[in-house]
Amino acid sequence: MTENNLPNSKLGSLQYDPAPESAAIAKLKSSYGLFINGKFTDPSKHEQFETINPATEKRLATISQGSTSDIDKAVKAARKAYDNVWSKTTGAERAKYLYRIARIIQERSRELAVVETLDNGKPIRESRDVDVPLAAAHFFYYAGWADKLEHAGFGNAPKPIGVAGQIIPWNFPLMMAAWKLAPALAAGNTCVLKPAETTPLSALLLGEILQQAGLPDGVVNIVTGDGVTGSALVDHPGVDKIAFTGSTGVGRLIQQRVATSHKRLTLELGGKGANIVYEDAPIDEMIEGIIDGIFFNQGHVCCAGSRLLVQESIADDVLRRLVRRVEQLRVGDPMDKNTDIGAINSADQLKRIKELVAYGEQEGATRYTSSCELPKKGFWFAPTVFADVSQSHRIAREEIFGPVLSVLTFRTPEEAITKANNTNYGLACGVWSEKGSRTLWTAERLRAGVVWANTYNKFDPTSPFGGTRESGFGREGGKHGLEAYLNV
Amino acid sequence: MAKRLVIGSVINVSTAPLRLVTPEDHSVVIQTSSQVPRIESETQLRSILATLSGVDSVGAEARVAKLATRSIKKSTKMAALDLAISMVDLTTLEGADTPGKVTSLCTKAMRPSPMDLSVPSVAAVCVYPDLVAHARSVLKGSSVAVAAVATSFPSGRASLNVKLMDVREAVANGADEIDMVIDRGAFLSGRIGQVYEEIVAVKQVCGNAHLKVILETGELVTYDNVRKASWIAMLAGADFIKTSTGKVPVAATQPVALVMLEAVRDFAETTGQIVGVKVAGGIRTAKDAIRYLVIVNETVGSTWMTPDLFRFGASSLLNDLLMQRLKQQRGAYIRPDEFSGD
Numbered sequence: 001m002t003e004n005n006l007p008n009s010k011l012g013s014l015q016y017d018p019a020p021e022s023a024a025i026a027k028l029k030s031s032y033g034l035f036i037n038g039k040f041t042d043p044s045k046h047e048q049f050e051t052i053n054p055a056t057e058k059r060l061a062t063i064s065q066g067s068t069s070d071i072d073k074a075v076k077a078a079r080k081a082y083d084n085v086w087s088k089t090t091g092a093e094r095a096k097y098l099y100r101i102a103r104i105i106q107e108r109s110r111e112l113a114v115v116e117t118l119d120n121g122k123p124i125r126e127s128r129d130v131d132v133p134l135a136a137a138h139f140f141y142y143a144g145w146a147d148k149l150e151h152a153g154f155g156n157a158p159k160p161i162g163v164a165g166q167i168i169p170w171n172f173p174l175m176m177a178a179w180k181l182a183p184a185l186a187a188g189n190t191c192v193l194k195p196a197e198t199t200p201l202s203a204l205l206l207g208e209i210l211q212q213a214g215l216p217d218g219v220v221n222i223v224t225g226d227g228v229t230g231s232a233l234v235d236h237p238g239v240d241k242i243a244f245t246g247s248t249g250v251g252r253l254i255q256q257r258v259a260t261s262h263k264r265l266t267l268e269l270g271g272k273g274a275n276i277v278y279e280d281a282p283i284d285e286m287i288e289g290i291i292d293g294i295f296f297n298q299g300h301v302c303c304a305g306s307r308l309l310v311q312e313s314i315a316d317d318v319l320r321r322l323v324r325r326v327e328q329l330r331v332g333d334p335m336d337k338n339t340d341i342g343a344i345n346s347a348d349q350l351k352r353i354k355e356l357v358a359y360g361e362q363e364g365a366t367r368y369t370s371s372c373e374l375p376k377k378g379f380w381f382a383p384t385v386f387a388d389v390s391q392s393h394r395i396a397r398e399e400i401f402g403p404v405l406s407v408l409t410f411r412t413p414e415e416a417i418t419k420a421n422n423t424n425y426g427l428a429c430g431v432w433s434e435k436g437s438r439t440l441w442t443a444e445r446l447r448a449g450v451v452w453a454n455t456y457n458k459f460d461p462t463s464p465f466g467g468t469r470e471s472g473f474g475r476e477g478g479k480h481g482l483e484a485y486l487n488v
Numbered sequence: 489m490a491k492r493l494v495i496g497s498v499i500n501v502s503t504a505p506l507r508l509v510t511p512e513d514h515s516v517v518i519q520t521s522s523q524v525p526r527i528e529s530e531t532q533l534r535s536i537l538a539t540l541s542g543v544d545s546v547g548a549e550a551r552v553a554k555l556a557t558r559s560i561k562k563s564t565k566m567a568a569l570d571l572a573i574s575m576v577d578l579t580t581l582e583g584a585d586t587p588g589k590v591t592s593l594c595t596k597a598m599r600p601s602p603m604d605l606s607v608p609s610v611a612a613v614c615v616y617p618d619l620v621a622h623a624r625s626v627l628k629g630s631s632v633a634v635a636a637v638a639t640s641f642p643s644g645r646a647s648l649n650v651k652l653m654d655v656r657e658a659v660a661n662g663a664d665e666i667d668m669v670i671d672r673g674a675f676l677s678g679r680i681g682q683v684y685e686e687i688v689a690v691k692q693v694c695g696n697a698h699l700k701v702i703l704e705t706g707e708l709v710t711y712d713n714v715r716k717a718s719w720i721a722m723l724a725g726a727d728f729i730k731t732s733t734g735k736v737p738v739a740a741t742q743p744v745a746l747v748m749l750e751a752v753r754d755f756a757e758t759t760g761q762i763v764g765v766k767v768a769g770g771i772r773t774a775k776d777a778i779r780y781l782v783i784v785n786e787t788v789g790s791t792w793m794t795p796d797l798f799r800f801g802a803s804s805l806l807n808d809l810l811m812q813r814l815k816q817q818r819g820a821y822i823r824p825d826e827f828s829g830d
Contacts, residue, residue, distance in 0.1 A: 008515035009791035019559035125557055284750050285547025327513045328786065337559035371509040434542040454544045
């Protein structure tokens with residue numbers, strides 16, 4: 001059937017008509033108060049700010065700015081709930097609440113997914129298929145532990161810590177709230193949660209869900225606001241434990257601030273994950289894994305596989321296939337069910353991505369950027385791959401936290417390990433090989449809290465997640481995740 | 489397509505080596521200058537297969553699960569339904585087949601919906617060799633091809649001579665396309681040279697008839713085997729590679745289709761030969777058919793989005809495609825009895 005001058009076969013030639021999810025499902029209110037002691041209340045200083053849709057820059061709702069005195073009220077409510085109610089509630093009873101919360105999350109999953117996508121800019125496919133199901137799964141999982149804590153390996157009768165102050169990031173707002181709240185509540189703590197400034201809506205909706213589940217007043221308090229609010233929570237003497245997920249810079253400040261206090265601390269910080277590709281990797285699945293590793297959630301993932309280390313013998317082939325796959329990614333309206341890459345969460349983050357990409361160019365790396373059209377309004381960055389990157393480039397060392405991949409090569413497994421470990425971070429790595437012994441050899445030598453083999457960015461509530469070195473300490477998920485909330 | 493510089497949104501003017509986006513970046517590049525290697529020995533065949541990458545089953549299944557979430561609406565859906573209809577090999581492969589049954593099938597194949605003449609004809613009817621002549625006479629003058637399953641379909645348990653005789657008769661009776669089965673026993677016992685030689689021999693007696701090689705992936709079981717068998721068939725000269733006979737419990741699946749499409753893509757890129765893919769068995773709904781088309785669209789692209797290179801082997805699928813097509817036009821479902829049974 002060979003003919004001469006055959007045209008190239010264009011991928012994705014069948015154009016998909018828009019398939020938008022309905023924004024009306026979100027049923028957003030015009031403004032939201034602070035969720036303190038089981039009720040939505042006005043902030044004491046009547047300061048407010050707006051949360052916008054990063055894909056359109058349109059206002060979604062007005063949010064309360066929690067002040068030091070609001071934090072004080074929330075911590076006092078949490079303390080009272082701990083002393084009078086929650087510490088006297090049996091594990092089996094706590095489990096009932098957690099199961100109930102998990103089921104309501106499932107029942108209201110479509111609404112939660114829409115709210116998350118509107119507020120964060122992530123594709124609806126991801127909020128629907130990843131964020132919301134995983135949030136429910138964490139509550140289900142830790143509900144199971146609530147009455148079995150004495151079997152978790154932390155002694156016969158492990159006790160809760162008390163009041164936990166929890167500060168979460170904007171990249172997975174609902175999922176991070178679930179990762180923090182579920183183990184804390186299962187272990188018998190009460191909580192004050194501070195959602196990220198740019199993405200407070202799903203946490204506030206979760207507040208409604210907690211009311212619906214009949215969770216006793218004050219067991220969970222949600223105080224929205226910016227860094228000032230978070231800072232007040234960190235400094236409050238009534239807090240027994242701080243759990244923070246976010247940037248390494250802020251994590252360092254928090255660690256300094258709690259250093260001389262009685263407060264326990266767990267930090268889940270940045271990363272510069274190495275995705276190591278050996279020449280015997282399953283090539284098609286590996287290309288998909290690289291794509292998932294860096295472009296999932298626009299690369300706003302602390303464990304993103306943002307450094308691709310590829311064996312030099314297959315580097316050209318991998319790069320060709322990778323660039324072709326990047327061209328195929330569908331960038332645009334996050335509410336469209338067929339969108340692969342949504343909006344960058346904020347103008348600030350977009351600025352940081354652009355700065356680092358400019359550095360990458362100046363340092364001499366070869367830049368491949370998707371020729372996709374970007375919407376006029378909103379914050380967007382086209383998926384980008386840098387080839388010819390060296391270990392000494394800034395784009396190989398600093399966390400970009402955006403849809404930008406740096407590709408480096410290696411010759412031997414030892415060199416791969418050296419390069420992968422040559423970073424201050426230590427959160428996650430990937431290893432791609434069809435040879436099990438090499439995968440295990442590699443995994444043993446990687447200094448990272450998480451190592452994925454022939455996959456990337458897979459999360460499960462049964463599996464502990466967390467970092468080493470400047471990626472933080474403490475684990476979330478699994479039996480290990482209980483330790484952060486037990487007095488052990 | 490004009491070359492253009494893609495600068496995204498860079499704040500600083502850069503002197504660094506930006507890379508031009510070329511049409512190749514969007515495409516499967518078909519190397520017309522390359523050739524299919526001549527296979528001289530089983531050792532050589534084995535060494536070619538050894539260069540193929542393994543398939544990670546979890547990853548392959550995750551990929552199709554993700555593609556299955558594509559939401560195909562409005563004009564895209566209409567176009568996809570019509571394309572799927574035109575790709576159907578309308579099939580009857582029963583011991584109870586009669587000339588009457590085949591006449592009925594052929595009539596439907598030429599004009600699937602008497603209510604709406606804008607519905608395209610299907611690609612082919614697929615029958616046993618003894619009914620080829622009859623199908624040929626009914627389909628005379630139409631665009632619908634006659635495909636015959638030959639080579640002691642479905643098990644393939646006969647001597648090569650018997651298989652070749654089967655093919656010769658089908659071709660002599662007017663078959664445009666031959667759907668042969670590979671010797672799975674030989675494949676699974678490692679006699680891949682024999683599998684290869686049988687396909688070459690069948691191809692020779694096919695003459696001008698197109699050869700579809702059925703891998704019976706449900707019996708090969710692993711995706712690695714599917715990839716290897718696909719390459720053996722393509723190296724031996726298959727015009728199409730086909731998943732299944734429809735006669736074993738596991739027929740076409742989306743991950744298997746993905747692996748076979750990756751094989752035809754890589755084969756086209758390395759040899760310049762374009763091979764088609766037919767998925768057969770168990771595809772009953774328009775929704776399923778559209779999911780396969782999405783996999784084709786995003787794995788191999790425009791060249792394969794035609795009945796010349798992608799087919800559905802099915803019987804009941806056609807009516808569901810027709811029903812969904814009418815639903816798109818009228819906004820409501822129509823009674824199943826509005827459509828002829830066969």
